Amino acid sequence: MSDDSPIVCDHNKALDLGRGANPKGYMVEEIWQELAKAKYLEWERSLSKRSWELQSLKEACESALKEKHFLDYSQMEGFVDDATTSHSEQLEALERVFNTAAEADTPTEVPDYLCCRITLDIFHDPVITPSGLTYERAVILEHLQKVT
Amino acid sequence: MAEWRRGILEKRHQIAMALRVAYGGVMAASHGGHGGIAGWADSSQPYPSFSSSAARPAAVSSATNDGVSVGNAHDNRRRRSLARRQQTSRRRTRETDERRTRETGERRMTHATVTRDRRMTHDDGSVLAHYMLGLALLQRQESAKGIKELEKALDLGRGANPKGYMVEEIWQELAKAKYLEWERSSSKRSWELQSLKEACESALKEKHFLDYSQMEGFVDDATTSHSEQLEALERVFNTAAEADIPTEVPDYLCCRITLDIFHDPVITPSGLTYERAVILEHLQKVGKFDPITREPLDPSQLVPNLAIKEAVEAFLDKHGWAYKID
Numbered sequence: 001m002s003d004d005s006p007i008v009c010d011h012n013k014a015l016d017l018g019r020g021a022n023p024k025g026y027m028v029e030e031i032w033q034e035l036a037k038a039k040y041l042e043w044e045r046s047l048s049k050r051s052w053e054l055q056s057l058k059e060a061c062e063s064a065l066k067e068k069h070f071l072d073y074s075q076m077e078g079f080v081d082d083a084t085t086s087h088s089e090q091l092e093a094l095e096r097v098f099n100t101a102a103e104a105d106t107p108t109e110v111p112d113y114l115c116c117r118i119t120l121d122i123f124h125d126p127v128i129t130p131s132g133l134t135y136e137r138a139v140i141l142e143h144l145q146k147v148t
Numbered sequence: 149m150a151e152w153r154r155g156i157l158e159k160r161h162q163i164a165m166a167l168r169v170a171y172g173g174v175m176a177a178s179h180g181g182h183g184g185i186a187g188w189a190d191s192s193q194p195y196p197s198f199s200s201s202a203a204r205p206a207a208v209s210s211a212t213n214d215g216v217s218v219g220n221a222h223d224n225r226r227r228r229s230l231a232r233r234q235q236t237s238r239r240r241t242r243e244t245d246e247r248r249t250r251e252t253g254e255r256r257m258t259h260a261t262v263t264r265d266r267r268m269t270h271d272d273g274s275v276l277a278h279y280m281l282g283l284a285l286l287q288r289q290e291s292a293k294g295i296k297e298l299e300k301a302l303d304l305g306r307g308a309n310p311k312g313y314m315v316e317e318i319w320q321e322l323a324k325a326k327y328l329e330w331e332r333s334s335s336k337r338s339w340e341l342q343s344l345k346e347a348c349e350s351a352l353k354e355k356h357f358l359d360y361s362q363m364e365g366f367v368d369d370a371t372t373s374h375s376e377q378l379e380a381l382e383r384v385f386n387t388a389a390e391a392d393i394p395t396e397v398p399d400y401l402c403c404r405i406t407l408d409i410f411h412d413p414v415i416t417p418s419g420l421t422y423e424r425a426v427i428l429e430h431l432q433k434v435g436k437f438d439p440i441t442r443e444p445l446d447p448s449q450l451v452p453n454l455a456i457k458e459a460v461e462a463f464l465d466k467h468g469w470a471y472k473i474d
Binding site: 053054057060061063064065067068071090093094096097098100101111112113114126128129130131132133134 | 340341344347348350351352354355358377380381383384385387388415451452453454455456458459462
């Protein structure tokens, strides 16, 4: 948590206190919304810097490999097709490597096991039922209140 | 009804044939003369080897006894008499065998104990049949099919007896097979990554050298930029190789008692998750309380933690090295 801004730390504290007092209270939800917004903005700032650095490096590598291939190609007499195939495979592999490096910053689906089956949102305060299924505390409490 | 029975018989026949093809149709005797899979546990072989002098696995026998023809009548007669002789010798050796197993403290799975276990009937859903078939396929280098069979055996075994030693035995074999599979693919990936990394470094250095030779000033800046580029490239390739680098398994995927990755996690009312077999053993032998919070705990209060189980599966899919058993 050392990298977090003071605002994020304060929000975290407020959220913990709120959950202890009233887990399904609207204030807890309100605090969560603010905390999520602050953390998202923080991530977005650092992301743009990381993405730019990765993109620059990727372009530099591609350019260097192409240049090297061109130089090797000009010195070659035979095996041109093999070299071209190998070069294009190299560029594809490079693409995969950079995609893997950027994976953590690429928005994808949140895994099912981290999401509530009712809200379909990522868990904030998960609770488990006797059947082994996990739900968002506030949502399952609300459901039980309405049903019973 | 007849069609349904024919389907069952065909399925049994398939299992029997697969075992016969893989094992040469028969199983090596171990543990005082009755067919078993205990002997290989101590040997250096990765999977059991079978000789032609001993009995066939029960899964195969049942298929034959059900009227599925797997050879000529003479063979069948010989097999039946051999089975009868073995049953007699098995009865005689059972007590000795159990005493020996108790004394040495071994929990090896023998053929006799498995066939005696009432939970494991020799039908299509037999734990033993799937387990044996899985081992057979693995021995034939058909790892994908073998792993599938072992997974089926594990699911069935867990349903029958979650804290049984057989479940542990199956898990060990499955983990070994998956680890070997990961090792093969990982070494290939590592080699490809290393080659690409070297090619990129070499190309960048060459480019830098060409640019450097054409430059008049700003040499220091270019050198700094180049070394930063190489450092960044190193980081990128390290990130790409991360999934294949063995590290610590996260705490939330490990049992607090065994400190091992979960196989069958259950959660207690206090919110702590344990390995099912281990917590059941604790409740049975030590006392009916949570080992960490010391709160009263009954086996009926244990709830399967399906989310953690899914998380473990996802982690193992991505990090095959975590299958390694020390």
